[in-house]
Amino acid sequence: MDILIIEDNEELGKLIFDFITASGYTAYLAGSAEEALSKLDGESYRLLLLDVMLPGQDGFSALTRIRKKYNMPVLMMSARTDDDSKILGMETGADDYIEKPFSVPVLLSKIKALMRRAYGENKNDTLTYKNLKVDVASRCVTKDGKPLEINGKEFDILVMFMRNPGRVLDKNAIFDEIWGYYSETEMSSLNVYIRWLREKIEDDPKEPEFIKTVWRVGYKFGD
Amino acid sequence: MDILIIEDNEELGKLIFDFITASGYTAYLAGSAEEALSKLDGESYRLLLLDVMLPGQDGFSALTRIRKKYNMPVLMMSARTDDDSKILGMETGADDYIEKPFSVPVLLSKIKALMRRAYGENKNDTLTYKNLKVDVASRCVTKDGKPLEINGKEFDILVMFMRNPGRVLDKNAIFDEIWGYYSETEMSSLNVYIRWLREKIEDDPKEPEFIKTVWRVGYKFGD
DNA sequence: CCATTTCTTAAAGATTTTTTAAGAATTGAT
DNA sequence: ATCAATTCTTAAAAAATCTTTAAGAAATGG
Numbered sequence: 125m126d127i128l129i130i131e132d133n134e135e136l137g138k139l140i141f142d143f144i145t146a147s148g149y150t151a152y153l154a155g156s157a158e159e160a161l162s163k164l165d166g167e168s169y170r171l172l173l174l175d176v177m178l179p180g181q182d183g184f185s186a187l188t189r190i191r192k193k194y195n196m197p198v199l200m201m202s203a204r205t206d207d208d209s210k211i212l213g214m215e216t217g218a219d220d221y222i223e224k225p226f227s228v229p230v231l232l233s234k235i236k237a238l239m240r241r242a243y244g245e246n247k248n249d250t251l252t253y254k255n256l257k258v259d260v261a262s263r264c265v266t267k268d269g270k271p272l273e274i275n276g277k278e279f280d281i282l283v284m285f286m287r288n289p290g291r292v293l294d295k296n297a298i299f300d301e302i303w304g305y306y307s308e309t310e311m312s313s314l315n316v317y318i319r320w321l322r323e324k325i326e327d328d329p330k331e332p333e334f335i336k337t338v339w340r341v342g343y344k345f346g347d
Numbered sequence: 348m349d350i351l352i353i354e355d356n357e358e359l360g361k362l363i364f365d366f367i368t369a370s371g372y373t374a375y376l377a378g379s380a381e382e383a384l385s386k387l388d389g390e391s392y393r394l395l396l397l398d399v400m401l402p403g404q405d406g407f408s409a410l411t412r413i414r415k416k417y418n419m420p421v422l423m424m425s426a427r428t429d430d431d432s433k434i435l436g437m438e439t440g441a442d443d444y445i446e447k448p449f450s451v452p453v454l455l456s457k458i459k460a461l462m463r464r465a466y467g468e469n470k471n472d473t474l475t476y477k478n479l480k481v482d483v484a485s486r487c488v489t490k491d492g493k494p495l496e497i498n499g500k501e502f503d504i505l506v507m508f509m510r511n512p513g514r515v516l517d518k519n520a521i522f523d524e525i526w527g528y529y530s531e532t533e534m535s536s537l538n539v540y541i542r543w544l545r546e547k548i549e550d551d552p553k554e555p556e557f558i559k560t561v562w563r564v565g566y567k568f569g570d
Numbered sequence: 571c572c573a574t575t576t577c578t579t580a581a582a583g584a585t586t587t588t589t590t591a592a593g594a595a596t597t598g599a600t
Numbered sequence: 601a602t603c604a605a606t607t608c609t610t611a612a613a614a615a616a617t618c619t620t621t622a623a624g625a626a627a628t629g630g
Binding site for chain 4: 587
């Protein structure tokens with residue numbers, strides 16, 4: 125699991141959960157400090173998203189208790205506008221702080237930054253499928269050892285395919301992963317990128333070997 | 348032992364202890380000036396983390412006493428917001444000062460900086476990439492043996508690049524590393540430094556061989 | 571077999587990001 | 601206090617990417 129969300133307001137918690145998972149993280153939602161602690165006991169999380177206002181026990185004491193056993197990055201959320209909770213949060217060991225109400229992009233960028241600080245750029249893997257090779261760290265793609273120029277979203281889409289070979293990827297799933305759940309871009313853009321990607325990686329884009337169309341559903345990379 | 352923490356608030360002390368040890372340092376926690384002095388007597392520490400507010404004897408007089416026998420770097424912590432304790436701490440021989448509440452990253456970076464100042468750069472390495480050579484200790488850069496004048500942030504950025512050749516470095520990652528996460532400097536400044544760095548190290552800055560732009564993501568040094 | 575829906579393709583227009591250049595603000599040294 | 605060096609901001613231009621559009625082709629379901 126990537127992220128444990130500790131938020132007692134169920135509606136808001138669910139909302140945050142949705143956005144976070146839509147961004148490709150795995151997450152779990154705990155409604156109280158107790159639930160969080162028992163959750164932490166059973167599974168390891170990479171980041172905590174902790175509400176200051178919790179029933180029974182407030183977020184600060186929860187954090188203090190958590191810090192005795194765990195040291196993953198913690199991002200605190202609070203509705204308070206004054207600086208007190210921010211300061212107290214930092215003292216008890218929060219790594220960053222976000223004030224409610226917050227925008228989803230801001231939340232996500234804070235999460236991303238904390239993850240990077242704590243775990244570095246850990247996506248240094250090399251993905252291989254047949255004669256196609258993708259080095260994620262250097263963003264290099266080769267086919268039969270010869271480099272292909274694949275940038276931006278095309279590259280991101282290709283990585284998603286390479287991480288899920290042989291699996292049919294729903295167009296919505298691809299879209300959410302690449303553009304983000306809340307993007308207002310037209311779905312048709314995805315088709316265009318698929319076209320361009322095929323142009324670059326397929327021997328014959330009209331008879332694609334890598335990116336197969338799965339009608340009414342999405343695409344499948346390889347088999 | 349690396350660090351002696353002198354902090355009477357047990358809970359906070361434990362917390363700091365945990366973070367410091369989690370960062371790879373060895374540490375010991377003393378609850379009073381007396382305990383600290385007897386601890387110092389028996390074992391050598393490389394750095395002291397000293398709370399201003401101590402029971403019985405305050406941190407300043409403790410520091411004065413400590414300074415008579417020991418000269419390792421001292422980092423003082425205080426909850427006071429005015430400048431008095433900061434000034435007094437510096438006068439009595441503190442090397443740096445951190446105001447409570449502080450964030451863990453800030454504390455760790457201060458510790459790191461003090462350690463570096465006191466015990467030298469542990470990373471006195473010479474980085475080489477093709478005809479480019481960077482001596483980190485003396486902050487000298489040569490290209491084909493001829494010295495280049497690269498100072499300040501340009502140098503820091505170059506070092507980060509040289510330590511990660513062939514890897515795409517996210518602009519945010521570079522920014523956080525060079526300016527720090529909490530910096531309020533504009534991201535566009537990074538672009539400008541990249542330009543200047545190219546001006547100095549590239550044969551043709553318009554067709555860079557070393558620092559390649561990776562659109563939407565960041566930069567890649569070499570390959 | 572036909573109407574409907576979905577997908578492909580190509581090209582143009584819009585948007586975003588980066589580069590560049592110049593100057594202001596800050597810092598450090600003499 | 602003055603000067604030089606460094607750092608930061610800004611604005612415009614250039615470059616690359618992203619999005620939309622529209623027309624035609626392919627698949628689907630009756």
